[in-house]
Structure formats: structure tokens, C-alpha cells
Amino acid sequence: MRILRILLEKEFRQIFRDPAILRIIFMLPTVQLLLMPLAADYEVKNIKICVVDYDHSPYSHKLINKITASGYFTLVDYADSYDEALGYIEQDEADLVLQVPRSFEKDLVREDEAKLFMALNAINGVKANLGGAYLRSIIIDFNNDVRLEWMQLPRFNPQPIISISPINWYNPLMNYQLFMVPGILVILVTLVGAFLSALNIVKEKEIGTIEQINVTPIKKYQFILGKLIPFWVLGLIVLTIGLLISRYVYGIIFVGSITTVYFFAGVYLLAVLGLGLLVSTFANTQQQAMLLSFFMMMIFIMLGGLYTSIDSMPDWVKTFTKINPVTYFIEVTRMVILKGSTLVDIRSHLITVLGFAIVLNSLAVWNYKKRS
Amino acid sequence: MNVIEVENLSKHFGKFKAVDDISFNVSRGEIFGFLGANGAGKTTAMRMLCGLSLPTLGEARVAGFDLYKDAEQIKRNIGYMSQRFSLYDDLSIRENIRFYGGIYGLTNKQIKAKTESMLHHLNLEEEANKMVKSLPLGWKQKLAFSVSLLHDPQIVFLDEPTGGVDPITRREFWTMIYEASDKGTTVFVTTHYMDEAEYCSRVSIMVDGKIDALGTPLELKEKFDSPNMGDVFLKLARKAKRGDN
Structure with missing residues (x-):
């Protein structure tokens, strides 16, 4: 000792x-x-998005506002064409292109169905994945907003929807x-x-x-x-x-x-x-x-x-x-x-x-x- | 009475026979000079006797203990001062003494008494709390020697203790060796200085791993018909085949 x-x-x-x-x-x-x-930090922020809006309608503006207001995306530019937007991706200035077609609002109102197009820069797989997922959930959210706006308070829900509400235990x-x-x-x-x-x-x-x-x-x-x-x-x-x-x-x-x-x-x-x-x-x-x-x-x-x-x-x-x-x-x-x-x-x-x-x-x- | 008995001791590193079948005895109180050119095997032989290196062949007893079975017992009874400076640079003189004293199991009271007498003897009272690295080489060597004697060992092994030291300090160092010898401590010393060889009670000269000559300085000078030990050494060492390391 x-x-x-x-x-x-x-x-x-x-x-x-x-x-x-x-x-x-x-x-x-x-x-x-x-x-x-x-x-x-695993959270992906500051995803650079480039928007090609062919529609220029109130609904397309609403959607874009919703995306940029989410805090996850930074708007690089409003491009005039898809090719121009792709240029940003090639220059590594954008991670993601969202294209709104010319008939977006019209289709949404008349056909009850509209299509959007998304292009991802997948060099950084994690960022592309998460960015795409974030954007998708924002669009779903937007979709629900639109639905809520149009709904005339039906007696019952015409379509059964399973909604999930998670609880994050411990954190x-x-x-x-x-x-x-x-x-x-x-x-x-x-x-x-x-x-x-x-x-x-x-x-x-x-x-x-x-x-x-x-x-x-x-x-x-x-x-x-x-x-x-x-x-x-x-x-x-x-x-x-x-x-x-x-x-x-x-x-x-x-x-x-x-x-x-x-x-x-x-x-x-x-x-x-x-x-x-x-x-x-x-x-x-x-x-x-x-x-x-x-x-x-x-x-x-x-x-x-x-x-x-x-x-x-x-x-x-x-x-x-x-x-x-x-x-x-x-x-x-x-x-x-x-x-x-x-x-x-x-x-x-x-x-x-x-x-x-x-x-x-x-x-x-x-x-x-x-x-x- | 013999305190070191060596019989046919060898140390091989692969094919290289660093120490090749050496035998000798050292009796109590002797100052045994262990001479040889660089690379002759002196340090290897000394390291074996101190229990730092395991022999390949041969028998040896140091301080009455078997080299193979009781190496740790040997270590209680010997002091060792290696070629490389062995004190801690970043500890003060006092702290070094306390550390080595403590490791050998000296009590606080003993350490205190030893420290004071050692500092007084070496005239280092003023420097006691200075870091060892700030001391000149000669002082460091004298201190290291005194520290190796702290636990009153039967034998002290000194590996080129005066290398690089000025002549005055060398003289003082040898005075200290004589003092230790007078107290009954056996001194086993390697050196390259032939004037120092003259001070030894007996001298052995190693050439290429073997002991080529062994005797008192007087005997060796007569045998090789030389006026001094330097001449004896040259006559023997010139036939060495091994170079500098």
C-alpha cells in the first residue's frame, strides 16, 4: 500500500x-x-428548393408559401422552366425541384385530383430522402387544408381514413x-x-x-x-x-x-x-x-x-x-x-x-x- | 566471500552472441572494473546480473540469490545506475529521493534522515527543491549514484557513470565510490577511462562478448608488459572483430 x-x-x-x-x-x-x-445533428435543415410554377394560380402560391414557411426549405429561385431548375441542381445550388403543372388549380377544382412533380439531387442520399419526405408531408398537409375548405360538413366521412398519432417516449x-x-x-x-x-x-x-x-x-x-x-x-x-x-x-x-x-x-x-x-x-x-x-x-x-x-x-x-x-x-x-x-x-x-x-x-x- | 558468482553466462540475440560464455567472481567490498570497447557486451552482462535481462545460458548468483529463481530478491539487494540518466527530470531532488526511497520500502523517517545527509554530503541543500533537469550533468550523476545507494544495497552496479563528466567531478565521483566501498558495498563499474581502471581493485576486460583478461591492475600490467592500463586495453581491444555496436 x-x-x-x-x-x-x-x-x-x-x-x-x-x-x-x-x-x-x-x-x-x-x-x-x-x-x-x-x-x-441528424435533422436536415436548409434544404435548397427550386420551384417551377407553370400555373401561377392562388393555389400554387399557397402551396409554395406553405413550403417555404415550414422552416426546412430555403427557396433558391422561381425558375421559368424545368430545364433551368435542373441547371441549379447540376450546379449543386439546389437539392430539390418542385414543378407545378399549368393546370394544377384547374385540375384540383374540376377533377378533384392534381399532380405535382418532384426531382431530387440524390448525391447526399440522406438529405434527398428526408427532403423528399418533408415535402411530401407538407403537400399532404396542404391537401388536407384544401379538403377541409371545400368540405360541407357531411354527416359521415365518405372515405375511412386511418390517422396515426405517435407519442415520442423518453425524448x-x-x-x-x-x-x-x-x-x-x-x-x-x-x-x-x-x-x-x-x-x-x-x-x-x-x-x-x-x-x-x-x-x-x-x-x-x-x-x-x-x-x-x-x-x-x-x-x-x-x-x-x-x-x-x-x-x-x-x-x-x-x-x-x-x-x-x-x-x-x-x-x-x-x-x-x-x-x-x-x-x-x-x-x-x-x-x-x-x-x-x-x-x-x-x-x-x-x-x-x-x-x-x-x-x-x-x-x-x-x-x-x-x-x-x-x-x-x-x-x-x-x-x-x-x-x-x-x-x-x-x-x-x-x-x-x-x-x-x-x-x-x-x-x-x-x-x-x-x-x- | 563472493557476492557475485558467474558461471558460463551467455546472452544470445538470435545468432549474435552479445555475451559469450563468461565466468568470474566478485568478492565483498571489491571495486570491480568491467572494461571493454563499445559493443563488447558489458552493458548486456550487467543487465543480466541486475535481473533486467534473462540469460540464454549459464548460471549466476548475485548477493547470494539465484539469477533465475530469485531475481526480485536480488533487486532488493542491489543498486543500479544505468547509462541513461535514471532520475525523473520533472521531479525535484527531494522528490526523487523520496520516490526511490519509498519504492525500496524505506519509512518516512528513514527517507527524511537519508535526504538530509545526502543533500549535505553532496552540497545540494540549496537546490533541494529544484527540478532535476536544471542541474548540471556532473551533479546529476553524483545524485543518481547516491540515490542508487539509498537502500544500502550489498552491491551497486554503475554503467559508465562518469561518461561526459568533467575531470574534477570525475575525481569527486571516485571519492564517493571509495567511500561506498569502505562501508562494505561492492562496486561493479564499467568505464572507458583507463585512469579509472587503475583505481579498481580488480579489472576484467571484455572483447567480443568474452572476458579476455581478469586481475588486479598491477597483475594485468605485468602480464601484458605495459606501463599503464590504457596500453593493456589497447593490446586486447585491437583484436576485436566487432565494431562500434
């Missing part, structure tokens, strides 16, 4: 003696958490920040933990001090613990800063208990740091350690379920996400923050991550060799 205390004393002294590192540890996550959620306003901020926080905690721990032992290898440690009767687990604990504390500090930002900047209030998040984070950090330390025992230079952890972190983050839904990944990737600690922590933060899940609800996550922590740290201790 005393040896561990001596080791910790030394590690903390060294960490707090390097103001540049300290600034990076605290400044970067803060800045990222302030900026990233504003940009990382009623479909607020993306509520979904993204906890995820981004997880990534930041992971990055700080993994990189710092990966670089640390290697640094001692590079300077040569590790040799002096190896010639002392220190136990391997003592040395690894001495490296693990300081970064564990730093990780929890970063988490705390992040939680404060999400509370006071993004107004995210936990439905579940904050202790649950900390408890899980504590176990999770052990796994991430274990991985970093394992990298550190393998690598001989800081560059090697940096590249190796960068490579792993990229995969972990991309496949962690923050940016893309795991449910829609191919099966073999899904299997991989099961051994990705990041996946578990992102899920848990969302469960606890949005749904109010308790330790009992997240127990399988907890046990899995604890398993990772034990395996990775044991490997790190095993692979750290005092004698070569």
Missing part, C-alpha cells in the same frame, strides 16, 4: 507539473462539447442534443483516458526511467495500478466537467440517478485505461502508441453507435460492437439520462464492461515485463 501511495504521489506530481497537458485535458473536451452537439420533443450530448461526452472521456494511459508507460520507456523502476523490487501490479489510478481520477474529472456543461449549457436534466452514471463510468474507465496501458506495454515509442490507439479509437467511435445506429449495421459488425466498450457506455448514458434506468436495468452492461476491465488490465500486467 505504501509503495502504491509513493507511486501515486509521483504520478500526480508529474501530471500537475505539465500545464500544457493539463490544459489539453480540460480545455479540449470543454470546447468540443460546446461545439460538436450544435453541428452533429418527447425529439431533441437531438438530448441524444447526442451524452454520446459525445462518452467519446471525450474515452479519448482522454485511452490516449493518456497509452502514452504514459511508453514515455518512461523513451526516457529510460522504466529501467530504473524495473531494477527495484516493485511488483508489476503495483506499477500498473500506480499508472491506472491517476488517469481514472482525471477521466472522472473530465466526465464531471462534461456533465456540468450538459446540465447548464444544454439544459439536460437526468431522469435517472447521477450516481448510476458515475458508477458505470468508474468501471468503464478501468476498461479503457486497461486498453491504453496494454498498448503502452506493447509500443516502444510514443509514436507507435499514438498511432495504435488512434486506429483503435477510430473504429470504436465509428462503430460505437453514436453517429450511426447499430441496429442497421451488418451482422458481422454487430458482433464486433459487442466487444466495443464504447457501445456499452453510450447506451448506458442514454438509458440513464433519458429513460431513468437503474443499476438493475444496466446490470448486463455493467458486468460485460467489468469483464473487459479485468481482462485488459490483466493482459497489461502480464505483458509488462520487468525482465526481457
Whole structure:
């Protein structure tokens, strides 16, 4: 115990003696958490639309007004012809062309049926899909308005209509920040933990001090613990800063208990740091350690379920996400923050991550060799 | 009594025999000079004796413990000062002493007493709270040597402790080695300075992984009919086939 205390004393002294590192540890996550959620948003806005109105009737004006007033579309231009409108798409100045035919109002009034034409720029598939869907729902809405206007309050509805009224559980306003901020926080905690721990032992290898440690009767687990604990504390500090930002900047209030998040984070950090330390025992230079952890972190983050839904990944990737600690922590933060899940609800996550922590740290201790 | 007993010790890296079948003994209180050109295998041999490197073949006992079975026991009884500077640059002198003392299991009281006497002895009282990186090399080396003696080891291994150090500091350093030896500590030292070889109780000269000569400086000078150790060294080292590393 005393040896561990001596080791910790030394590690903390060294960490707090390097103001540049300290600034990076605290400044970067803060800045990222302030900026990233504003940009990382699945909602598609500012869809550029170009309208070709051959009809120029009150109804076509009403429809176009309704579209531009929805907030999702920005009107690029009223084009005189479809060819001109297509020109905008080719120049990438428009995402979408809506063409109103010459007889739109006439058909609507006389035939009770009118046709519209929509052309989408599908280079960005997500934007095209969502843009088309938004436009369609606005047009349906417009259609209902027209119907309501003409209806002479019949005794019964001539056509049976099934209408759906959804309730959005756990995130009623479909607020993306509520979904993204906890995820981004997880990534930041992971990055700080993994990189710092990966670089640390290697640094001692590079300077040569590790040799002096190896010639002392220190136990391997003592040395690894001495490296693990300081970064564990730093990780929890970063988490705390992040939680404060999400509370006071993004107004995210936990439905579940904050202790649950900390408890899980504590176990999770052990796994991430274990991985970093394992990298550190393998690598001989800081560059090697940096590249190796960068490579792993990229995969972990991309496949962690923050940016893309795991449910829609191919099966073999899904299997991989099961051994990705990041996946578990992102899920848990969302469960606890949005749904109010308790330790009992997240127990399988907890046990899995604890398993990772034990395996990775044991490997790190095993692979750290005092004698070569 | 022998504190180091080495029999047929070898270390191979693939086909390269860094240390090739060496045998020797060192008795308590000796200053044992371990000489050899660059790449002769001195550091590898020393690293094996310190339990940092696993031998390929051979037997050795250090401080009465078997090199294979009781490496960690050996580590309690030896001090080691590597070629590369081994103290933490970003810790102060006092903090370095506390760290290494603590790792060897010294109590706070012992550390405090050792620190004060060491600072006094090295005349570093004024600098005690300065970062080690701000010290001149000579002072750093003397400090590193003192730190390697913190836990009163039976044997201290010094790997080129005076490399790059000015002559005055070198002289002071050797005074410290003699003081340690007088207290009964065995000193195992490698060096490239032949005047330093003259100060040793016994000297071994390694050539291409093997020990080519072993004896007191006087014996070696007579045997090779040389006026000084430098001449002895040149006569032996010239036939080396291995180059600089």
C-alpha cells in the first residue's frame, strides 16, 4: 500500500507539473462539447428548393408559401422552366425541384385530383430522402387544408381514413442534443483516458526511467495500478466537467440517478485505461502508441453507435460492437439520462464492461515485463 | 566471500552472441572494473546480473540469490545506475529521493534522515527543491549514484557513470565510490577511462562478448608488459572483430 501511495504521489506530481497537458485535458473536451452537439445533428435543415410554377394560380402560391414557411426549405429561385431548375441542381445550388403543372388549380377544382412533380439531387442520399419526405408531408398537409375548405360538413366521412398519432417516449420533443450530448461526452472521456494511459508507460520507456523502476523490487501490479489510478481520477474529472456543461449549457436534466452514471463510468474507465496501458506495454515509442490507439479509437467511435445506429449495421459488425466498450457506455448514458434506468436495468452492461476491465488490465500486467 | 558468482553466462540475440560464455567472481567490498570497447557486451552482462535481462545460458548468483529463481530478491539487494540518466527530470531532488526511497520500502523517517545527509554530503541543500533537469550533468550523476545507494544495497552496479563528466567531478565521483566501498558495498563499474581502471581493485576486460583478461591492475600490467592500463586495453581491444555496436 505504501509503495502504491509513493507511486501515486509521483504520478500526480508529474501530471500537475505539465500545464500544457493539463490544459489539453480540460480545455479540449470543454470546447468540443460546446461545439460538436450544435453541428452533429441528424435533422436536415436548409434544404435548397427550386420551384417551377407553370400555373401561377392562388393555389400554387399557397402551396409554395406553405413550403417555404415550414422552416426546412430555403427557396433558391422561381425558375421559368424545368430545364433551368435542373441547371441549379447540376450546379449543386439546389437539392430539390418542385414543378407545378399549368393546370394544377384547374385540375384540383374540376377533377378533384392534381399532380405535382418532384426531382431530387440524390448525391447526399440522406438529405434527398428526408427532403423528399418533408415535402411530401407538407403537400399532404396542404391537401388536407384544401379538403377541409371545400368540405360541407357531411354527416359521415365518405372515405375511412386511418390517422396515426405517435407519442415520442423518453425524448418527447425529439431533441437531438438530448441524444447526442451524452454520446459525445462518452467519446471525450474515452479519448482522454485511452490516449493518456497509452502514452504514459511508453514515455518512461523513451526516457529510460522504466529501467530504473524495473531494477527495484516493485511488483508489476503495483506499477500498473500506480499508472491506472491517476488517469481514472482525471477521466472522472473530465466526465464531471462534461456533465456540468450538459446540465447548464444544454439544459439536460437526468431522469435517472447521477450516481448510476458515475458508477458505470468508474468501471468503464478501468476498461479503457486497461486498453491504453496494454498498448503502452506493447509500443516502444510514443509514436507507435499514438498511432495504435488512434486506429483503435477510430473504429470504436465509428462503430460505437453514436453517429450511426447499430441496429442497421451488418451482422458481422454487430458482433464486433459487442466487444466495443464504447457501445456499452453510450447506451448506458442514454438509458440513464433519458429513460431513468437503474443499476438493475444496466446490470448486463455493467458486468460485460467489468469483464473487459479485468481482462485488459490483466493482459497489461502480464505483458509488462520487468525482465526481457 | 563472493557476492557475485558467474558461471558460463551467455546472452544470445538470435545468432549474435552479445555475451559469450563468461565466468568470474566478485568478492565483498571489491571495486570491480568491467572494461571493454563499445559493443563488447558489458552493458548486456550487467543487465543480466541486475535481473533486467534473462540469460540464454549459464548460471549466476548475485548477493547470494539465484539469477533465475530469485531475481526480485536480488533487486532488493542491489543498486543500479544505468547509462541513461535514471532520475525523473520533472521531479525535484527531494522528490526523487523520496520516490526511490519509498519504492525500496524505506519509512518516512528513514527517507527524511537519508535526504538530509545526502543533500549535505553532496552540497545540494540549496537546490533541494529544484527540478532535476536544471542541474548540471556532473551533479546529476553524483545524485543518481547516491540515490542508487539509498537502500544500502550489498552491491551497486554503475554503467559508465562518469561518461561526459568533467575531470574534477570525475575525481569527486571516485571519492564517493571509495567511500561506498569502505562501508562494505561492492562496486561493479564499467568505464572507458583507463585512469579509472587503475583505481579498481580488480579489472576484467571484455572483447567480443568474452572476458579476455581478469586481475588486479598491477597483475594485468605485468602480464601484458605495459606501463599503464590504457596500453593493456589497447593490446586486447585491437583484436576485436566487432565494431562500434
